[in-house]
Amino acid sequence: MRLDATDRALIAETQAGLPLVPAPFAEVAERLGLSEDEVIRRMGAMRAAGVIRRIAAAPNHYALGLGFNGMTVWDVADERAEELGAQVGALDFVSHCYLRPRALPHWPYNLFAMVHGTSRAEVDEKRATIRALLGPASAADEMLLSRRILKKTGLRLARKE
Amino acid sequence: MDIDALDRAILNRLHEDLPLVPRPFAAVAAELGTDEAELLARLARLRAGGIITRFGPFFDAEALGGAFCLCAMAVPPERFEEVMTRVNAHPEVAHNYERDHSLNMWFVLATETREEIDAVADRIEEETGLDVFRFPKLREFFIGFRVAA
Numbered sequence: 623m624r625l626d627a628t629d630r631a632l633i634a635e636t637q638a639g640l641p642l643v644p645a646p647f648a649e650v651a652e653r654l655g656l657s658e659d660e661v662i663r664r665m666g667a668m669r670a671a672g673v674i675r676r677i678a679a680a681p682n683h684y685a686l687g688l689g690f691n692g693m694t695v696w697d698v699a700d701e702r703a704e705e706l707g708a709q710v711g712a713l714d715f716v717s718h719c720y721l722r723p724r725a726l727p728h729w730p731y732n733l734f735a736m737v738h739g740t741s742r743a744e745v746d747e748k749r750a751t752i753r754a755l756l757g758p759a760s761a762a763d764e765m766l767l768s769r770r771i772l773k774k775t776g777l778r779l780a781r782k783e
Numbered sequence: 784m785d786i787d788a789l790d791r792a793i794l795n796r797l798h799e800d801l802p803l804v805p806r807p808f809a810a811v812a813a814e815l816g817t818d819e820a821e822l823l824a825r826l827a828r829l830r831a832g833g834i835i836t837r838f839g840p841f842f843d844a845e846a847l848g849g850a851f852c853l854c855a856m857a858v859p860p861e862r863f864e865e866v867m868t869r870v871n872a873h874p875e876v877a878h879n880y881e882r883d884h885s886l887n888m889w890f891v892l893a894t895e896t897r898e899e900i901d902a903v904a905d906r907i908e909e910e911t912g913l914d915v916f917r918f919p920k921l922r923e924f925f926i927g928f929r930v931a932a
Contacts, residue, residue: 678797680838707924719923722921723918774879
């Protein structure tokens with residue numbers, strides 16, 4: 623999808639969030655000198671093209687008491703990675719699930735699934751559930767617990783016109 | 784901050800897509816058996832209380848012309864603070880976590896182009912004398928995460 627200057631303005635106006643008012647798209651439209659219809663149409667086009675993944679709330683895992691996060695990593699056969707990744711990603715406790723390249727010989731894992739919990743035991747249990755789901759399809763796995771956040775800044779979007 | 788059953792239902796519903804209609808909160812409120820004003824008040828409270836950090840469109844930075852890459856380094860413990868300072872000094876480093884593994888530093892690079900990912904990672908290797916392993920996303924699977932209701 624080719625984004626024009628109006629799309630870019632819409633992205634810049636909404637990347638910090640939508641106004642929490644009854645008619646949020648009308649308010650955004652007014653700020654940009656557009657009509658509500660045009661804002662809804664353009665956001666719909668961006669969503670259909672995947673530029674907008676979804677319009678949603680970003681939960682704070684720490685504030686929800688889910689302070690333990692574990693990056694579980696799995697070595698699954700490449701030819702089954704799509705199918706197994708989809709199954710792991712659909713688990714309701716997996717917040718993110720990605721297929722990534724291995725870095726052999728140091729790193730044999732290609733499937734990454736993030737789990738969160740209020741305790742070590744809870745993340746261990748979630749890892750065990752994934753392990754039971756994958757069974758022998760995963761040749762090896764590990765879980766990397768987070769020790770501390772070293773840096774966290776907001777996502778900065780490309781602003782090129 | 785305490786959250787009740789309706790807050791949890793709201794969090795779960797709003798983790799998924801908001802309808803693109805003139806009164807989207809009214810539509811979601813109807814699904815949840817509440818009303819627009821109550822939903823908006825609770826949403827504002829959840830945001831003020833830090834339970835949600837943001838409400839709005841999630842943009843795919845790659846579709847906007849940006850690039851992301853998860854990177855990892857095996858940092859000797861005695862050099863950890865020094866390397867962390869060097870890595871974090873790069874504005875392209877968006878998140879950085881210490882993890883329990885020989886690969887003990889995991890960060891995300893966010894740049895405007897794919898070429899810049901390697902340029903920044905190479906620079907970090909030069910500055911630290913350590914390898915920067917690169918794990919670009921090949922595929923992202925459906926996000927099924929929900930708050931226990």
